[in-house]
Amino acid sequence: MFSQNTKQTGTQSQTPAASGAPAPKRASTEPSIISADLRVVGDLHCSGELQIKGNVEGDIKSRSVTIGEGAHVQGSVMADTVHISGSIKGQVEAPAVTVARSARVQGDIVHQTLAVEAGAFLDGSCRHLDSKAAASGTSAPKAAPAPEDKKLATGA
Amino acid sequence: MFLNIGAVRDQVAGRAGTSIWPDSADDTYTIIHDDLVIVGDLSTDGHIEVSGRIEGTTNSRSVLVREDGWIEGEILADIAEIRGTVVGAVRATTVIIGSNARVHGSIFHNALTIEPGAQLEGRRPWRPHIDRNQKTA
Numbered sequence: 290m291f292s293q294n295t296k297q298t299g300t301q302s303q304t305p306a307a308s309g310a311p312a313p314k315r316a317s318t319e320p321s322i323i324s325a326d327l328r329v330v331g332d333l334h335c336s337g338e339l340q341i342k343g344n345v346e347g348d349i350k351s352r353s354v355t356i357g358e359g360a361h362v363q364g365s366v367m368a369d370t371v372h373i374s375g376s377i378k379g380q381v382e383a384p385a386v387t388v389a390r391s392a393r394v395q396g397d398i399v400h401q402t403l404a405v406e407a408g409a410f411l412d413g414s415c416r417h418l419d420s421k422a423a424a425s426g427t428s429a430p431k432a433a434p435a436p437e438d439k440k441l442a443t444g445a
Numbered sequence: 446m447f448l449n450i451g452a453v454r455d456q457v458a459g460r461a462g463t464s465i466w467p468d469s470a471d472d473t474y475t476i477i478h479d480d481l482v483i484v485g486d487l488s489t490d491g492h493i494e495v496s497g498r499i500e501g502t503t504n505s506r507s508v509l510v511r512e513d514g515w516i517e518g519e520i521l522a523d524i525a526e527i528r529g530t531v532v533g534a535v536r537a538t539t540v541i542i543g544s545n546a547r548v549h550g551s552i553f554h555n556a557l558t559i560e561p562g563a564q565l566e567g568r569r570p571w572r573p574h575i576d577r578n579q580k581t582a
Contacts, residue, residue, distance in 0.1 A: 319457050319478060321477050321481040326489045326490055327489040330485050331501055333485075335481040335532055339481065347452075
């Protein structure tokens with residue numbers, strides 16, 4: 290009875306080491322990675338960073354999205370920052386958008402700051418987030434541009 | 446008779462002919478952190494590591510569901526290691542259930558390791574051959 294007990298506790302404490310799986314939780318600052326091999330049919334929601342190297346058929350919402358070279362996204366992307374090196378068919382909406390040379394974008398880009406490298410393929414319109422917000426009649430989601438507008442209004 | 450779980454696991458891993466998990470820098474290594482939720486199906490010939498949440502079917506060569514991981518849907522794999530929560534059937538040649546795992550669903554396996562403490566609900570039928578690319582009822 291007693292010996293069995295000690296044996297059991299001994300084995301249990303040994304189990305994590307023997308399992309070889311590193312138990313410590315990763316810091317959530319590390320990006321989630323959709324590997325080049327992976328195909329996702331569905332939506333992704335992430336409050337952190339997302340790196341896509343594979344295929345996604347669905348909508349993506351995240352704080353930061355990187356669409357790597359060779360990646361294919363079919364669906365809309367909404368994030369704070371989006372970096373595109375791969376191909377995307379769908380709308381991109383983010384305050385900061387970067388489009389690399391290797392990118393292929395088929396769809397609209399709604400942005401606040403946009404950088405496009407020479408050689409990138411763009412097929413769609415580029416609109417400012419503010420003009421989109423004004424067009425839809427809703428107030429701008431980010432309060433940042435408001436003081437500037439005020440200044441302009443009082444100046445004129 | 447007392448079973449050394451670590452030894453069993455190593456033996457099981459050896460039989461599967463892999464050095465357990467591939468290198469995380471590998472091109473076929475997918476990581477789903479705890480801040481990511483996927484509502485949809487995943488398929489790959491590589492490895493999936495899940496600390497986040499998946500609502501859908503996963504089909505991969507190998508899958509590791511960490512303590513924080515949550516999968517609501519079917520798991521199809523050659524090797525499945527479950528240390529988190531799975532609500533749905535698991536179909537894998539080699540299945541390893543960790544001590545903190547919770548599995549609500551049947552586990553179809555050819556070789557099954559269960560560490561003490563795991564919460565399992567469902568049948569655990571043995572199957573001589575499991576082909577993850579051929580979905581069976």
